[in-house]
Amino acid sequence: MRIRTLLLAGLLAVGMVMAMPTGAHASGGGPKEVFECVEKAIENNTEGKSVDYEAFENALEDCKKAKSLVTPALPEIIWGGIAFLIVLAVLMKFAFPALKKGLKAREDKIREDLESASRAREEAEAESAQYRAQIGDARSEANVIVEEARADAERIRREVVARAEAEAADTRERAQEDIRLAQERAVSDLRAQVADLSIGLAEKVVERNLDRDTQIALIESYINSVGNETR
Amino acid sequence: MTAAESKVDAYARAILAIARAEDRVAPVEDDLFRFARALEGSESLRVALTDPQLPLERRLAVVDELTAGKALPLSAALLGMLIGAGRVNDLGETVDRFVALAAASREREVAEVRSAIELDEEQIARLAEALGRATGKAVEVKVIVDPSVLGGLVARIGDTVIDGSVRHRLDQMKAQL
Structure with missing residues (x-):
């Protein structure tokens, strides 16, 4: 910071020094006086008579010695230095603190921006890590879901197979039961038919042999047997 | 007692x-009982007596023709009353109720006996006595x-059935077979 301030002051001093000759020229009229001196020398040596080159050269040399185009006069240097110091003091009193303050504010702002960027980067990294963790969780969860789905599918497949086998066994048992019942029914029907035929035959035999005497004997037998069943 | 049973009972009591009143309870019982059994055994007779197209x-002429010389005029008139009242389908039940009421009035129960041949009076009397001993009740045999x-007898006294018929024995044999 200090180096930066010193560098700024140096640059300002150089600028002032560079400005000084211009100031001297403007206020003191150095080059202008040289030019006037040269013009005067030309007029004096060329007016109405032949040109005295030697005198002209001497006059020009005098003009050169009288006023320098580069080196200012001592009073100008003194006043310029005083002005420089005044300007420097004013600058150090008023401008530099404001400049310093502005620089400080800019530095703070840059620092804050940097810190903010750092924080943003950290937050971004944190979020990225969180996203990565979430993606990892999601993948784990997806794997779990896939495994559960696979297990469910396998369980359902087993249940379907078991149910189909049970239904097939049930159908087989029912078919066997139907066959058994049909057999029993057929045997029963056959027995009933045999019984009907036998009884029909027996009826015919009985009817043929039931003459009146037999009928009376049966009636007497009934009366005697009922009469013996005393209540 | 349902409405139908009440009507049957009312007609039976009216006949009794x-x-x-005519002092003909016993012969009327026999006449109506035989007619009722004949009606039960003949689908064509039942159809003829219930035919709404027949006047x-x-x-009534059919009834007169069937009972002429075999039943009392009073019995024929009572049958005509039942047929005219449209009670042909309940006629058997009404007659059974009338016979039961008549027997009860004599403090007896009716034994409905089915036989392959007719029974003489002496057989009916011995049968009534035997059924009376078996059931412990005074019994009248119809x-x-x-x-x-086929042969033998079947007696039904109220809800009690004593079956000594050849048909019953054949049915038992058939069931055993």
């Missing part, structure tokens, strides 16, 4: 009252000649 006079019993 008329028969008593009542024609149906004989129905039913060839389907």
